Amino acid sequence: MNISVIGAGYVGLVSAVCFAELGHTVIGVDNNPEKLLALDEGKVPIHENLLPELLQRHLGHRLTFSSSISHAVRESDVIFITVGTPQSATGHADLGYVEAVTREIAKHITSMKLIVEKSTVPVRTSDAIRRTMTLNGASPRLFSVASNPEFLREGSAVTDFLYPDRIVIGVEDSFSEERLREIYSPLCDGSYYRREDLIPGCGASAAHFIVTNTNSAELIKHTSNAFLAMKISFMNAIANIAERVGGDVDQIREGVGADRRIGTSFLNAGIGYGGSCFPKDVLAFRAVAREVGYDFDLLDAVMRINKDQRHQFLRKVRDALWTLRDKRIAVFGLAFKAGTDDVRESPAIEIVEALVNEGCLITAYDPVAMPRALSELGLRVGENTVRMASDPYIAAEDVDAVLILTEWNEFASLDLPRLHSQMRLPVVIDGRNLYRPEVMEAAGFVYYSVGRAAVF
Ligand code: NAD
The missing domain is CATH 3.40.50.720 (NAD(P)-binding Rossmann-like Domain)
Known part of the structure; x- marks a missing residue:
């Protein structure tokens, strides 16, 4: 053809x-x-x-x-x-x-x-x-x-x-x-x-x-993306509850996902969805529903929870570091997800910008997304508040905390003693739940994650 x-x-x-x-x-x-x-x-x-x-x-x-x-x-x-x-x-x-x-x-x-x-x-x-x-x-x-x-x-x-x-x-x-x-x-x-x-x-x-028919095919795509976004927001909401009452979102996921009607996929808690599709597609689907006279306000909640998830994460950074001005922070991951250099609507970029606005000095590392992130963050880099590093251990040199913001495999298999020795303070705030808290505790870190108790 x-x-x-x-x-x-x-x-x-x-x-x-x-x-x-x-x-x-x-x-x-x-x-x-x-x-x-x-x-x-x-x-x-x-x-x-x-x-x-x-x-x-x-x-x-x-x-x-x-x-x-x-x-x-x-x-x-x-x-x-x-x-x-x-x-x-x-x-x-x-x-x-x-x-x-x-x-x-x-x-x-x-x-x-x-x-x-x-x-x-x-x-x-x-x-x-x-x-x-x-x-x-x-x-x-x-x-x-x-x-x-x-x-x-x-x-x-x-x-x-x-x-x-x-x-x-x-x-x-x-x-x-x-x-x-x-x-x-x-x-x-x-x-x-x-x-x-x-x-x-x-x-x-x-x-x-x-x-x-063509109308159904178009609806299938919006429905799929809205449904997947809803799963993410749903699990993030559960993570926020678990965190407050001493639950563990990994255990909850296992227990809930074992029900074949539910399954475990797309139920990872984290810093919320981003990228060039989910945010715009959920919003566009909401607009479509409104236009045809249906108030699909469930989608408002999905978007609100997603946005709030960034704030929840920033709150953890404040909990861990108290004041933020002049704090040195290493950011692991800038892409909106692993496997891509795409930084469009990346939660990581949003978090970096928020921290810079609060006076933090950022050293970031991403295996492939740094060039695109550089242009996205443009001015910030010029002001020397965001620097890029050539590997995670260099990024972590003398920092007050490491933030894990993209779920690259590379970040799930770090040399923990080496990382620890690089940092000024051994604080890791993991937005992707790449480690078990007990592993990080044993390695001597103060470790915050999503939907699980922090370990000190
Ligand atoms: P993109 O921005 O990466 O690519 C769009 C391309 O179209 C660009 O290269 C641009 O130069 C080109 N273009 C724009 N106007 C043109 C014109 N008049 N003539 C020729 N080329 C033109 O976008 P994308 O991420 O590939 O997404 C494309 C569509 O697919 C969107 O509707 C998106 O929602 C959808 N989609 C994206 C993904 C994804 O993961 N990126 C997945 C499924 C569906």
């Missing part, structure tokens, strides 16, 4: 590379010239496991990049839209990029195409795409619009794409369904995951292929 993917960001680039991996001929389109230059040279502009290897494998063969939507439309049967849908000032998803791309596609369409929205969009966006296509001169006989929400997670995006639990397509006609079935058939009939020479099979099995 000839495919183009418009928007070569986290989702678009992974999709383009993986569609090539599945045997399709793919054009990745972006309007960022620097990104295109890097990609043409085989350089991946983001940190994502396995992406460089797959790019190398397919670049120049089944995969090319272009800045031209007209070229992509001409050469493809199926056009995926994967541009950003950021939060607008009103809390709605800003669909400006999706609209701009749709108008551009409409201008160049001369033969039958399938347009697939893969970006996360509010319900009924596919109707708006259809309308916009027609208004901009495309004959309704020359296109179909389908929805195919993406569920990959940054940090494991390639394996999530190639070994998904499910593929959801929202269609209004058999033409769209047939095309999308054909595109994804290697993931559903077993022909991809059985090829051991490629990416080791992750114990994968055939993906569940779910066909719905």
